[in-house]
Amino acid sequence: MLFIDVHTHSSSTQKDVFSIENKYPSSTDFSQPFSIGIHPWYITQNTIQDELNFIEQQLVSENCYAIGECGLDKVTEVDFSLQLEVFKQQIQLSEKHKKPLIIHCVKAFQEIIQLKKEIKPKQSWIVHGFNKNHQIALDLIRHEICLSFGRSLLKNKKLQETFPKLPLAFVFFETDTSEEHIEDIYNIATEQRKTKKEEIINTIKHNFNRIFKR
Numbered sequence: 001m002l003f004i005d006v007h008t009h010s011s012s013t014q015k016d017v018f019s020i021e022n023k024y025p026s027s028t029d030f031s032q033p034f035s036i037g038i039h040p041w042y043i044t045q046n047t048i049q050d051e052l053n054f055i056e057q058q059l060v061s062e063n064c065y066a067i068g069e070c071g072l073d074k075v076t077e078v079d080f081s082l083q084l085e086v087f088k089q090q091i092q093l094s095e096k097h098k099k100p101l102i103i104h105c106v107k108a109f110q111e112i113i114q115l116k117k118e119i120k121p122k123q124s125w126i127v128h129g130f131n132k133n134h135q136i137a138l139d140l141i142r143h144e145i146c147l148s149f150g151r152s153l154l155k156n157k158k159l160q161e162t163f164p165k166l167p168l169a170f171v172f173f174e175t176d177t178s179e180e181h182i183e184d185i186y187n188i189a190t191e192q193r194k195t196k197k198e199e200i201i202n203t204i205k206h207n208f209n210r211i212f213k214r
């Protein structure tokens with residue numbers, strides 16, 4: 001593997017790419033590396049327990065690399081205290097089964113940091129699709145939360161100013177739902193950090209081995 005795509009919603013067929021495909025409790029195919037979780041948009045009160053049970057069954061699979069995406073979203077209509085409850089249950093599963101967390105976070109970064117401080121998890125947390133400002137990035141990293149960057153890095157000028165100043169040891173890349181190739185994200189990262197592509201490739205690989213224990 002050359003390029004690591006830590007969060008995608010499509011199955012990769014490219015041979016230089018290792019990707020973690022996002023799955024849901026309704027998914028049926030777990031034959032490729034995946035993460036699984038209850039997304040805050042799709043919480044329905046009466047199926048939570050069944051879904052958590054199903055997730056827990058999948059977590060023991062060799063192909064399961066992480067739990068998520070799960071998290072907190074202040075823009076969705078799902079009740080925020082219910083989101084918190086479901087997120088905390090997934091944090092517990094992450095700790096119990098020693099799988100990192102892939103986090104969806106919209107306007108709830110302080111809550112994520114607060115939970116990290118309270119729970120002091122052993123597993124790593126990765127905020128996916130990061131596209132916020134330098135201060136939020138530093139706050140998360142100061143609390144040892146990793147950031148995964150996707151298509152925003154190609155387009156968002158502010159993010160392009162922030163990104164080169166962040167420690168690469170807390171960085172991952174992803175394609176999420178976009179059509180871009182993961183290599184495009186590596187290329188723009190290389191360009192913005194004014195470094196060699198090998199350095200980016202090797203550091204991300206190193207991060208991956210450290211955090212996913214593979």
Ligand SMILES: [Zn+2]
Pocket residue numbers: 007009022069176177
């Ligand atoms: Zn996603």
